[in-house]
Amino acid sequence: MLRKFFGLATIAAAMQTFALSAAAETFVFTAIPDQDETQLVERFGAVEAYLEEQLDVDVRYIPVKSYAAAVSAFRNNQVQLAWFGGLSGVQARRLVPGSEAIAQGVEDTRFRSYFIANAESGLEPASELTDELRGKTFTFGSKGSTSGRLMPEYYLRDAFSEAPEDVFSRVGFSGNHTRTIRLVEAGTYDVGALNFQVWETAVENGEVDTDKVQVIWETPEYADYQWTIRGDVNERFGEGFKERVTEALLNMDDPDLLKRFPREGFIPASNDDYSAIEDTAEELGLLR
Template identity: 40%
Template sequence: MKLQTKIPRRRNRSASFFASLLLLPITLLFGSAAIAEEITGEEKSQQVLRVSAIPDEAPTELQRKFKPLGQYLEQQLGMAVRFVPVTDYAAVVQGLAADKVDLAWLGGFTFVQARLQTGNAIPLVQRERDRNFTSKFISADPAVKTLQDLKGKSFVFGSISSTSGSLMPRYFMAKDGIKPETFFSRVAYSGAHDATAAWVQAGKADAGVLNAAVWDKLVASGKVDTSRVRVLATTPPYFDYNWTVRGDLAPELTAKIKAAFLALDPQIPQHKTILELQAAERFIETAPENYQSIEDAARSVGLLK
């Protein structure tokens, strides 16, 4: 299946770019060990819903997006909700496996990892767009028009565990005969989609790949200069993000969490704000079998054994 090439018209935008990436307080960041230390007696008795998310964007952005959702969940569930930031994708999976996180926003690949590690992680809901998600390949090099023009140049992925920033782009490149470690002169990992765009715009890498939704948001907000950074190609669609609970969470609570997401209605102002921050029109039910193709892709490129 070939990548869909696209070279958009050039547009002038101001390039005030990702200053927040340089202003993140260290106290916002917790690895899996810190998660364990942060759990209180009250939370162990399940009076607090502990929520986390893969750090696919800057921590300040994740906090901003979660705040109204957390308040809504508190209202719907009748219990406190606490967001637990992490430093990397693996920490979220480990948090679910160690019963230190109850609910997590995962990519398709991190869900597969969580399911394999826990044996019972349950995907509850996804956005409609997550049934047909895509990734964008970008470059700021004016001589580069296609992926083949990148031979011998440097390339940046997001996190190695990212579905849209690593796994699926790698899978589709393999189908076109491109093995990144031999095709590119250097392969790096930025850790997050917005960081990937920043690297490419700053010239730290000749090209990169990121989540299409983040790319669209960066363009809409003027945080990427589209007169310099261009989309080279778009992947075919695949399943991606979902909200997952640990499998041993009380069934009654699991059902209430799922119902709360499904009840979000864009016609209600409070709900509209939540949905817009989550880049969602609405949430729909999902199931483990939707992510079998992600597991198969990960095994085919050697990211799962």
């Protein structure tokens, strides 16, 4: 009888430990490092606090050093939610079957890339890409960036019927949009491609010397950033959790929080919204 009692007590203790462990489960998210880390930590630290309040679970934001690291963290279930660009989102969802794009910024349905040029290059704003670009030096952002690499390369190839390496005298990758501005402004590269919002925010904040660097061309619109969530979050955090996360993101309306992105607000997204990005990446050989 005593043995039976201790057996039941052991089972009860184990169940209690399991329950406490489940209750302490942390929901982790990350974001592609498309700007300086300080700016990202400020932005997503605020998102962390917001989601924790809305979801009533422990939430943690972890920064990563590269676009590839963000995709790997998602694939390995180190994070369950990520703020991806169009290309990195497609890559992540391919690696994790059942994962879904659930929310995007209002502006993300009509995103653009800017080509900027150093004043010493002699390049002026134009309505199309011309042979005046030939022989200049050029930098993309990150190799995995939609707005800093994928779409700019697509339009360069479309305009010149050649790879960027055959158009420019030197091609580089800055790593992020903020660094692209700095490198072109300093004259390290004649021309660079970047996210239009990062440029406009930097200009608005007085962080760019527009006497040294200016926008010379902009791409047509395309779909870009989105929140992508793993398909197995309900198994880990409880039935309906994915819907609760989606609702929290769509209801994010704090002006200060939205300004940090910057976005007017968030609207529903689906994997199909990024089929054109996927097709373009396939065409350029950027998908595994």
